[in-house]
Amino acid sequence: MSTTMKNIPQTWLEEIIRLSIERLVIVDRHGVIVYIDSDYCEFLGTTAEKAIGQLAPDIIENSRMHIVAKTGKEEIEEIQPINGSVMIANRYPIFIDGELVGAMGTVMFPNPENLMHYNHKIQSLVEELNFYKTKAEKELKSKYSFKDLTGNSRNFRGVKAFAERISVSDSSVLLTGESGTGKELFAHAIHNSSLRRNHQFVPINCAAIPEELFESELFGYADGAFTGSKKGGKKGLFEVANNGTVFLDEIGEMPLFMQSKLLRALQEKEIHPVGGQKNIRVDLRVIAATNRDLEKMVEEGSFRQDLYYRLNVIHIEIPALRERKEDIESISNELLMKLGKRFYRTGIELSTEVLNRFHQHSWPGNVRELENVLERAINLLDGNKVELAHLPLYLRDQEVVNFQPEVHVPASPENPLNQAASTPVLTLKETLAQAEKLALQNTLLLTNGNKLEAAKLLGIGKTSFYEKCKLYQL
Ligand SMILES: Nc1ncnc2c1ncn2[C@@H]1O[C@H](COP(=O)(O)OP(=O)(O)OP(=O)(O)O)[C@@H](O)[C@H]1O
Ligand SMILES: [Mg+2]
Missing domain, CATH: 3.30.450.20 (PAS domain)
Structure with a gap:
């Protein structure tokens, strides 16, 4: 001292x-x-x-x-x-x-009086920052082609062959399938084997763009369009994608007012930058993806029918992993090889028990879930064989911790987490994560999968909601 x-x-x-x-x-x-x-x-x-x-x-x-x-x-x-x-x-x-x-x-x-104000201010900055961060990461990510799509089951091969065949066409493609089935991978692969492959593939996550940025992000803005806007204006993503492909991911989350603007741009093949004087012609191929039931959304009036028809020219439904269980082994091996490279490990295998358990599991998070399970296992592994002990609890003991989505009654003081009551002892972090996942699942069920509405009900920002969904493979 x-x-x-x-x-x-x-x-x-x-x-x-x-x-x-x-x-x-x-x-x-x-x-x-x-x-x-x-x-x-x-x-x-x-x-x-x-x-x-x-x-x-x-x-x-x-x-x-x-x-x-x-x-x-x-x-x-x-x-x-x-x-x-x-x-x-x-x-x-x-x-x-x-x-x-x-x-x-x-x-x-921050002191209590300013807390709300401060939180609100920072929160929106954080959301904006996360949005741009994810975007930048995406842009740096390597591009995928059809050979990266593992799976030899009959239904998967069929879907893959169909997607490959329609790659060269200029028609819009709608990719549907549960979360983690590989919609984004397919979108990349289609672009990379199309005639547009030497132009940009521009992914746009419709769920993650803050509503007030939607129009300027997609269509750009002219010089001096609003306070704080960049001098000289900014190109919109549609203009960046000119002659290439625009990938409208999570299209089901696009607000109605933007759907109309999108439809107009697609019909007229022209975009109108915010605050600009003239329209810009763009030549685009659109690939859209969603894990929501757009047809039902059209019936309910939350998705425009005309836009739906425009996007759904070629429909590709990617089968869930549980519908092609024979692919589990080959995908696991492929993923283990990839993960092995990242962790400087080789020759990692699954034990028979693990493989059996994998076959019993319903994989609600599909390939992404499998990927996460394997990455976790590699982190815990001493030798070369993945055993049951290396699996997360919910897979090790499927009877006890079961995450099949169901609507639960609200938590009560006697039984704060309802179904978690009968589970073996977990760390506080694991318990909180389970409770959080459950809250997300239940709210999504209540809102019929509408993420925006669910985020509102839970009182969190849509970007952080979206990130949590990714984390829990919802
Ligand atoms: N057939 C496959 N072979 C190898 N890896 C795959 C396959 N399908 C998906 N993956 C991997 O699984 C993960 C999830 O894929 P992707 O992001 O394309 O899913 P998604 O359908 O877009 O999911 P979400 O609806 O949640 O956005 C990715 O890391 C991807 O590399
Ligand atoms: Mg996706």
């Missing part, structure tokens, strides 16, 4: 930290909490006694202290959601005599 600090009594130090506007946690080299201030504990609903000695991420939601304590790289002014609030976090590595010994983290709590 420096000479100046020595003059401060130990009892003062705690109070000084408490008075500062930031909350403080200190971890050792392994990310284990060695100090956490009392107000922070109160906010987290824990006590210093319970928190000290635990790994930071087990106590603090979205904590990265263990990472900073390992990398020695500071992280400044990061946004960290904790208990539903957005916090500003700073994380500093602690070096003593040139040696990395741990890390200190602070989070700033």
Whole structure:
């Protein structure tokens, strides 16, 4: 301790930290909490006694202290959601005599009056940021072709051959199928074997675009169209996709007002940038995808019939994994090979028990679920064989934890999680994740799969709702 600090009594130090506007946690080299201030504990609903000695991420939601304590790289002014609030976090590595010994983290709590306002402001920024981040990641992602589509079952081969045949046509394609069946992969593959393959393939996730950005994103805007708009205007995605393919993913989530604008653009083959004077001609091929029942949405009036006909010129329905169980083994092997490369492992196999269990499972999240299950297994694996013990609990013991969607009565104090009551002991994180997944599933059932409405009912932003759906393979 420096000479100046020595003059401060130990009892003062705690109070000084408490008075500062930031909350403080200190971890050792392994990310284990060695100090956490009392107000922070109160906010987290824990006590210093319970928190000290635990790994930071087990106590603090979205904590990265263990990472900073390992990398020695500071992280400044990061946004960290904790208990539903957005916090500003700073994380500093602690070096003593040139040696990395741990890390200190602070989070700033906005005061209660400003909390709502602040949260709202940050939340929309975070949503916008996530949206652009996902978009940028997508654009960097490698492109797929038909040879990346694994599956030898009769029905899958049929669908694949049909998709390959219609690739060269310019007609609109509507891809349907449950979540995780490979709609996006098919869209890429169709573009890459079409005559447009040397032009852009532009994926547009209709569920993730904030409503107020829809028009400017798709059609662009002219110089000075609105305050804060970029000088010189901005090209819309439809113009970027000119001569190529535009992939309208999650088309069922497109709001009605945008459906009309989209239809007009497709019919007239022209787009009108926001605040612009003239129309721009575009030559596009449209591939749309959804896991919702568009026909039913048309009946209910939430999807325009004319747009539906325009998109549904060629319809490709991708079969669910449970309808082609004979593909499970080959897809698993393919995925294990890919994952093996990523994790520097080779020769990983599934045990007979695991394969049997895979055959019994209904795979509501389809290939994406299988991919997640295998990635998790590789992380737990010591040898080369994936055993039942490497599977997530819901697959290991399907009788007990069963995630077949059903509408449940609201949680009650006697039985807060209803069906979770009979499950074996899970970590708090797993339990919360289950409850969250269940809440999402039930709300989606209530809204007939309408994600926007479900997000509203649950009181969360649509981007974060959308991300959670991806996480839980809904
Ligand atoms: N036939 C397949 N062979 C190999 N991998 C596949 C196959 N089908 C899907 N996948 C993988 O499964 C994951 C999910 O695929 P994709 O994103 O295309 O699904 P989706 O139908 O668009 O799902 P969602 O409706 O949730 O958006 C991807 O990582 C993809 O690589
Ligand atoms: Mg998709």
